[in-house]
Amino acid sequence: MHPAEHMLNARHVAIIMLSAIGDAVHVLPIINALKAHNSQLEITWVIQPVAHLLVKNHPSVDHFILFQRRSGLGMARELWKSIRQIRKTPFDLVIGLQVYLKAGILLAGTKADVKLGFDRVRARDLQWLFSSHQIPPHEPQHVLDQYFEFLEYLNVPYGEPVWKLGPTEEEQIAQKEFFDKIGRPVCAVVVGTSKREKEWSVEKYATLLEVLESDYDFQTVLVGGPSQPEQQRAAEVIARTRAQPKNELGNDLRRLMYLLHGSALVVSPDTGPLHITRALDVPVVGLYGYTNPRRAGPYRKFMDLVVDGYAIRPGEEYAISAEYRPDGMKRITLEMVVEKVDLAVKTYVQK
Numbered sequence: 001m002h003p004a005e006h007m008l009n010a011r012h013v014a015i016i017m018l019s020a021i022g023d024a025v026h027v028l029p030i031i032n033a034l035k036a037h038n039s040q041l042e043i044t045w046v047i048q049p050v051a052h053l054l055v056k057n058h059p060s061v062d063h064f065i066l067f068q069r070r071s072g073l074g075m076a077r078e079l080w081k082s083i084r085q086i087r088k089t090p091f092d093l094v095i096g097l098q099v100y101l102k103a104g105i106l107l108a109g110t111k112a113d114v115k116l117g118f119d120r121v122r123a124r125d126l127q128w129l130f131s132s133h134q135i136p137p138h139e140p141q142h143v144l145d146q147y148f149e150f151l152e153y154l155n156v157p158y159g160e161p162v163w164k165l166g167p168t169e170e171e172q173i174a175q176k177e178f179f180d181k182i183g184r185p186v187c188a189v190v191v192g193t194s195k196r197e198k199e200w201s202v203e204k205y206a207t208l209l210e211v212l213e214s215d216y217d218f219q220t221v222l223v224g225g226p227s228q229p230e231q232q233r234a235a236e237v238i239a240r241t242r243a244q245p246k247n248e249l250g251n252d253l254r255r256l257m258y259l260l261h262g263s264a265l266v267v268s269p270d271t272g273p274l275h276i277t278r279a280l281d282v283p284v285v286g287l288y289g290y291t292n293p294r295r296a297g298p299y300r301k302f303m304d305l306v307v308d309g310y311a312i313r314p315g316e317e318y319a320i321s322a323e324y325r326p327d328g329m330k331r332i333t334l335e336m337v338v339e340k341v342d343l344a345v346k347t348y349v350q351k
Helices: 003-007 021-037 049-055 073-086 101-109 143-153 169-182 202-214 228-240 253-262 272-279 334-349
Strands: 012-016 042-047 063-066 091-096 112-117 186-190 219-223 265-269 284-288
Touching: 003 091, 003 112, 012 021, 012 101, 021 042, 021 049, 021 143, 021 272, 042 049, 042 073, 049 063, 049 253, 063 073, 073 101, 091 101, 101 112, 169 253, 186 202, 186 253, 186 272, 202 219, 202 228, 202 334, 219 228, 219 253, 253 272, 265 272, 265 334, 272 284, 284 334
Parallel strands: 012 042, 012 091, 042 063, 091 112, 186 219, 186 265, 265 284
Antiparallel strands: none
16 A cells, blocks of 8 residues: 555654754654644654754644653663654655654664655665665655655645744744833844854854844844854954944743844855744855855745855856755855845845
């Protein structure tokens, strides 16, 4: 029986996607489409704790299984612990959206009639060995479009992506209190990432903040996570600028979400907050150099605001690929970013 036929009577579905915040954002349209197709589905998401903080109350997810990231023997113990938890539910279908070994082991460990994964070409770490069925090979495309291939294989209809990621009523109260105190449009700026090659120059950020405040009358707000490297970069930017940014980095992902949601504009490299911003339909100037914006850019909107340092030469035509370009962020000039900020203000902010 083809998995699409099997899907007609499915009741319990699991999604395996353990990884980063941006990946979690890309999974939401898949989950929402499955739930819209069959409201009786019980959906379980195997996820890591940090990403879980963002989506823990999502209306389309019935259950979460938290997978703690470990190393060495700790990883083996965590895999066994998660598998024991997963096997408590006899899933009709498990969708493996992640192509790494640990996700493949979890896929293999489930009790499911259908274990759906990527084709052999795209699966890494021999992940295809752990699945009972694989989606057909496909030329490279945007990460979210790759996930939509799973829905196409299962004959699950979908249209424009639906995220359902906005603030709750309680969060809206806190959000309103924060922005009412400021009293003018906010431009949220992400200055740090978990990968050094994605980061832009501290000095250029410092000058950009001054331009945002003096030329566009934004209140700048630095947002991001609690890690020491991110906090250090934020402190360095603040020390080098004459602007008066608010430092709102912290460990509350839901607060980060509603700060992005309430901003008039966001400037960010390719990292989780950028994809959260896109999901919230807030204009975002994306700084891309290390990763390919055609593969990892804001999905189907605000691509006109992407600052393209990935192109080695201006106007370079390049294919969609997972190739990294470690020197790409150095190609992004202050002038390139300001040009996109100006476009964003004229096109999306001033209405």
